[in-house]
Amino acid sequence: MLKRQHLPVAATIALFVLMFMMGSFRYTGFFSMQVLLNLLIDNAFLLIVAIGMTFVIVSGGIDLSVGSMVALTTMMSAGLLQQGGWPAWAVIPFVLAVGSLFGAAMGALIHYFKIQPFIVTLAGMFLARGLCYVISINTITINNGFYTDMAQTKIRFGDNFVSPSVIIALVVLALAIYIAHYTRFGRTTYAIGGSEQSALLMGLPVARTKIMVYMFSGFCSALGGVVFTFYMLSGYGLHAVGLELDAIAATVIGGTLLTGGVGYVFGTFAGVMIYGVIQTLIVFQGTLSSWWTRIIIGVLLFAFIVLQRLFTMRSDRKTGSVEKMA
Amino acid sequence: MTADSKGRYSSGSQSSLLSRAYKHHLFWPLALWIALLLFNLFYSPSFFKVVVREGHLYGSLIDILNFGAPLMLVAIGMTTVIATRGIDLSVGSVVAIAGALACQMISKGSDQNALSLVLYAIVMALVLSVALGLWNGLLVSITGIQPIIATLILMVAGRGIAQLITDGQIITVSSTPYQYIGAGSLAGLPFSIFLVAIVFAISALLTRRTALGLYIESVGCNPEASRLAGIRAKTVMIIVYMFCGLCAGVAGLILSGNVASADGNNAGLWIELDAILAVVIGGTSLTGGRFYLTGTIVGALMIQTLTTTIYSVGVRPEVTLVVKAVVVLAVCLIQSESFRKAIISRWKTRRYPAEREVTRHA
Numbered sequence: 001m002l003k004r005q006h007l008p009v010a011a012t013i014a015l016f017v018l019m020f021m022m023g024s025f026r027y028t029g030f031f032s033m034q035v036l037l038n039l040l041i042d043n044a045f046l047l048i049v050a051i052g053m054t055f056v057i058v059s060g061g062i063d064l065s066v067g068s069m070v071a072l073t074t075m076m077s078a079g080l081l082q083q084g085g086w087p088a089w090a091v092i093p094f095v096l097a098v099g100s101l102f103g104a105a106m107g108a109l110i111h112y113f114k115i116q117p118f119i120v121t122l123a124g125m126f127l128a129r130g131l132c133y134v135i136s137i138n139t140i141t142i143n144n145g146f147y148t149d150m151a152q153t154k155i156r157f158g159d160n161f162v163s164p165s166v167i168i169a170l171v172v173l174a175l176a177i178y179i180a181h182y183t184r185f186g187r188t189t190y191a192i193g194g195s196e197q198s199a200l201l202m203g204l205p206v207a208r209t210k211i212m213v214y215m216f217s218g219f220c221s222a223l224g225g226v227v228f229t230f231y232m233l234s235g236y237g238l239h240a241v242g243l244e245l246d247a248i249a250a251t252v253i254g255g256t257l258l259t260g261g262v263g264y265v266f267g268t269f270a271g272v273m274i275y276g277v278i279q280t281l282i283v284f285q286g287t288l289s290s291w292w293t294r295i296i297i298g299v300l301l302f303a304f305i306v307l308q309r310l311f312t313m314r315s316d317r318k319t320g321s322v323e324k325m326a
Numbered sequence: 327m328t329a330d331s332k333g334r335y336s337s338g339s340q341s342s343l344l345s346r347a348y349k350h351h352l353f354w355p356l357a358l359w360i361a362l363l364l365f366n367l368f369y370s371p372s373f374f375k376v377v378v379r380e381g382h383l384y385g386s387l388i389d390i391l392n393f394g395a396p397l398m399l400v401a402i403g404m405t406t407v408i409a410t411r412g413i414d415l416s417v418g419s420v421v422a423i424a425g426a427l428a429c430q431m432i433s434k435g436s437d438q439n440a441l442s443l444v445l446y447a448i449v450m451a452l453v454l455s456v457a458l459g460l461w462n463g464l465l466v467s468i469t470g471i472q473p474i475i476a477t478l479i480l481m482v483a484g485r486g487i488a489q490l491i492t493d494g495q496i497i498t499v500s501s502t503p504y505q506y507i508g509a510g511s512l513a514g515l516p517f518s519i520f521l522v523a524i525v526f527a528i529s530a531l532l533t534r535r536t537a538l539g540l541y542i543e544s545v546g547c548n549p550e551a552s553r554l555a556g557i558r559a560k561t562v563m564i565i566v567y568m569f570c571g572l573c574a575g576v577a578g579l580i581l582s583g584n585v586a587s588a589d590g591n592n593a594g595l596w597i598e599l600d601a602i603l604a605v606v607i608g609g610t611s612l613t614g615g616r617f618y619l620t621g622t623i624v625g626a627l628m629i630q631t632l633t634t635t636i637y638s639v640g641v642r643p644e645v646t647l648v649v650k651a652v653v654v655l656a657v658c659l660i661q662s663e664s665f666r667k668a669i670i671s672r673w674k675t676r677r678y679p680a681e682r683e684v685t686r687h688a
Binding site for chain 1: 413469470471472474475476478479480481482483484485486487489490493494590599602606612642644645646647648649650651652654655658659662663664665668
């Protein structure tokens, strides 16, 4: 039976199937395995970033720094590979470590000094974006062997193929689902999102978990940045502008409640797929311009937020009053 | 730092000290701003030089006023929204939409210099901005969605709408009356400054000389309690979001008038963040309930001075972001009670392990 709390995720998946069917009926060549796989190939980095964002939002926070962190990762990778002469096997762990530390530092500021996550991650966003330009104002093209291999390798099965980035993204997805639902860390994250005060009184490690949530988001955005570097093969300070909005939108469309405590990593996956299918539909349509993506995402965002709102208002009115008081 | 924290503390408990506390709030933004200006005085004395050329005033200070005008306007609107414990992320998009609509209407006209056409375009752009503000206000007040989320919708969709209006092009206009809004000068000063002054005067009068300011603060403190006390909390919220939309619309007209073009993608990009920063620097807390319009103006001027300083020092302008990040963090840390407590307790540390244990769990 479909449980009530699964309703938003089910709606998202149904919407995705509906949109894909619609595309298949309207446009020739739309209904193919490769189109479906291309959704993954083109949005692998968004999926990874959005997964990190899901954890942050479930814990009741928000992370605005992800887009800048992706840009900083591309820039650091490009700078170290091209100008620093580092090998790829040293660069990737390094940028992942930087991303995690960056996230952990923001988490510590948020938790210990009780500054709103919005403001701290906003500062993080400025900082990361600014650091990109400290490295270089211009685009740095990457011609490292490993990176170009990763960009060009096609993992074939049958007639279709995916890129290595897709494998990375799917592994992250599987790990994240496991972490969210089958580990102590995941359960504590949900508990904090439900009520931080209660989590604290229950003796859960709130401080550690909150910092780790932001650390995980930082790690995800750095990993997303690495995948984005494979995709773009360059480092540039203006890469991934507005990615944080896309990630938040995908998470919300995936049924994660922005007030925290409710949400599924798999829903985020469906949200990212919807995002991809809108873009693909617009490409297939041909006459619609790219800015329609933003408008449609805005409309979907609105629909899902109102849906969630109705959902929470009906399920219990107490949460609403607590939220207002908080 | 302690003096500041004490001042802040007393303002919360004793309203008779409000005027003194107000000085405290203005103290930090002003001190920061003056420090920046002093730095400029030593670094490049020409910074303060104002020359009269063809009846217009020129100089870095005038530039700061001129380029800072849109930010000041948006920040004024943002202050009232933040005072109700809200936030408006969509101002950047509204800036782009207002500029786009006005430019689109003017460029379609047969005579771009016709005053009636320009006025019509301006009125329509402002009406649209207010309508967008109304949309935000309704979402926040009626449906009760968190402000960050509610305004996020328009922030995402707004850039798309702006590009829809301009058809994805950068629309240029050659209309003298329209360009006057952004680039004209009145009595030697940039015209945009007068717009800021008017909006500031009106908002200051309305909030400080009528009960409206009190209503806004009370809604920010506790919407439910204010409703029970007979204040129409929802109406107040809708009004502040509409006002914020209007301010963003005027800022959009100034920005697009200044460059005589509308760019749906880049007009007002990240102005929402700068505006929030200006409000926070000005001493208005993001938790709502109290607001300082003068502080906001000083905060906005400080940000613009910072940007101009960085240009004049010769640092790459993009590095501004790093400096801004540091400023945001510093200001937030000063505002954070836990941080102040940590600093104070560091001062009067008592090295009894037992006592320390108690404070940690308290």
